[in-house]
Amino acid sequence: MNKFIAPSILAADFANLQRDIEMVNNSKADWFHIDVMDGVFVPNISFGMPVISAIKKHATKTMDVHLMIVNPDKYIADFKKVGANILTVHYEACTHLHRTVQAIKAEGMKAGVSLNPHTPIAVLEDIIADLDVVLIMSVNPGFGGQSFIENTYKKVEQLKHLIEYSDSNALIEIDGGVTDQNIEQLSESGADVFVAGSFVFRSETPLETIGNLKKLISTE
Ligand code: DX5
Numbered sequence: 467m468n469k470f471i472a473p474s475i476l477a478a479d480f481a482n483l484q485r486d487i488e489m490v491n492n493s494k495a496d497w498f499h500i501d502v503m504d505g506v507f508v509p510n511i512s513f514g515m516p517v518i519s520a521i522k523k524h525a526t527k528t529m530d531v532h533l534m535i536v537n538p539d540k541y542i543a544d545f546k547k548v549g550a551n552i553l554t555v556h557y558e559a560c561t562h563l564h565r566t567v568q569a570i571k572a573e574g575m576k577a578g579v580s581l582n583p584h585t586p587i588a589v590l591e592d593i594i595a596d597l598d599v600v601l602i603m604s605v606n607p608g609f610g611g612q613s614f615i616e617n618t619y620k621k622v623e624q625l626k627h628l629i630e631y632s633d634s635n636a637l638i639e640i641d642g643g644v645t646d647q648n649i650e651q652l653s654e655s656g657a658d659v660f661v662a663g664s665f666v667f668r669s670e671t672p673l674e675t676i677g678n679l680k681k682l683i684s685t686e
């Protein structure tokens with residue numbers, strides 16, 4: 467079973483974005499994690515289409531776009547155009563989640579659904595078979611650099627059971643406060659993809675930090 471590292475560009479140096487993207491290209495990372503915040507669904511604004519297009523120009527790995535916005539349906543085709551390969555929406559932001567997921571797939575992207583820390587896994591029972599990714603928030607969305615919420619391990623185990631029981635192929639992705647202190651236990655609990663922002667970009671040697679995280683989850 468493959469395990470993936472997804473550095474979060476939110477923690478990159480935006481004045482040196484090309485340098486930081488090339489660092490990720492040259493590292494053992496697997497995906498670019500790209501956080502879009504609208505100041506409505508979450509109390510922060512990050513960046514939008516022009517920045518994602520600029521990232522796409524240099525990125526050589528999967529573009530994993532995490533939408534923390536209301537009304538994501540409105541922009542699905544636009545995110546495809548700027549280069550998203552995986553598009554993840556929040557359960558809490560979608561009234562007609564099934565329709566949204568089908569619309570993402572119809573654009574030729576992989577579909578992800580994210581759950582806030584307070585949202586139980588059980589809400590995914592009737593949609594899990596349609597999902598490519600479930601993103602469990604291990605902090606409250608909106609900001610990088612927050613502390614990991616310990617209840618996440620339990621949720622990963624519950625989600626793993628649901629996926630197996632439902633014959634789903636969904637990957638379990640963890641986002642928020644991931645470090646070398648919790649990544650192994652998360653992996654053992656059943657997680658497949660690990661987003662890391664501050665831990666990578668605030669380290670002295672981001673390239674090596676990514677390599678070390680990858681080593682901690684490698685199954686060989
Ligand atoms: C938070 C974002 C995360 C964030 C993670 O709302 O979804 O992707 O960048 O940052 P760290 O790893 O610093 O918690």
Ligand code: ZN
Nearest residue numbers: 501532641661
């Ligand atoms: Zn994210």
